[in-house]
Amino acid sequence: MLFLIFFALKILCKYFFIVFIAFGIIACNNGKPELTEPEPYRPGPLDMTAPPAFSPPVKESDIVIGKNINPQLSKQGEVLYNTKCKVCHKINTETLVGPGLKNITKRRSPAWIMNIILYTGMMLQNDPEARKQYEIFKVTMPALPLTNGEARSLFEFFRKNDL
Numbered sequence: 310m311l312f313l314i315f316f317a318l319k320i321l322c323k324y325f326f327i328v329f330i331a332f333g334i335i336a337c338n339n340g341k342p343e344l345t346e347p348e349p350y351r352p353g354p355l356d357m358t359a360p361p362a363f364s365p366p367v368k369e370s371d372i373v374i375g376k377n378i379n380p381q382l383s384k385q386g387e388v389l390y391n392t393k394c395k396v397c398h399k400i401n402t403e404t405l406v407g408p409g410l411k412n413i414t415k416r417r418s419p420a421w422i423m424n425i426i427l428y429t430g431m432m433l434q435n436d437p438e439a440r441k442q443y444e445i446f447k448v449t450m451p452a453l454p455l456t457n458g459e460a461r462s463l464f465e466f467f468r469k470n471d472l
Contacts, residue, residue, distance in 0.1 A: 363435035363436065365420065365421075365424040365428065365431070365432065365435075365436070366424065366427070366431075367420050367423045367424045367427065367428075367457065367460075368420055369418060369419065369420045371420070371457075372419045372420060372423065372461065372464075374419060374468075378465060378469045378472070379465050382461065382465035382466075383462070383465045383466045383469045385459070385462035385465075385466075386462035386463040386464070386465050386467070386469075387466045389459055389462060389463050389466070390463060390466055393453055393455070394410075394463070397450070398410050400470055406446070406448055407442075407448060407450060408445075408446065411470065411471065412471050413467050413471065414464070414468045414471045415471055419464055421436075421438070422460075422463075422464050422467065423457070423460040423461065423464060424436075425439060425450070426450075426453070426455060426463060427455060427460050429449065429450045429451075430449075433449060
């Protein structure tokens with residue numbers, strides 16, 4: 310008889326332990342609902358307040374370019390190129406990580422060059438030429454903490470290089 314009581318207590322303890330663990334798991338949930346699959350994306354109505362076309366931050370009218378190369382700006386641009394750009398871009402036509410920069414000022418406008426330097430992500434999202442470059446090189450230029458003046462000096466250095 311004692312054996313039966315011991316056996317019954319052993320079974321009850323086993324089930325008590327399982328119930329205790331189950332309540333512990335439920336309590337650890339902190340009352341938060343279980344994670345479920347997110348709702349599938351359903352596009353809403355078009356936002357008619359959005360601008361109809363991409364307007365890059367640097368405009369052609371913002372850039373003053375002299376007939377001659379500005380040697381001081383060009384020198385500042387060369388220093389920036391050597392410290393920030395040279396790792397990925399060669400100053401000739403050869404590809405390194407990104408495209409070679411020779412004749413960039415003959416292929417692209419000053420504003421496009423400055424915008425791609427200063428606002429790479431925005432340009433990749435909105436500019437077809439920037440997206441074409443991404444498709445070719447499969448690399449995104451990192452966001453460099455440059456000012457408009459520094460981007461302008463890089464442009465002047467590229468201009469000098471393209472002579």
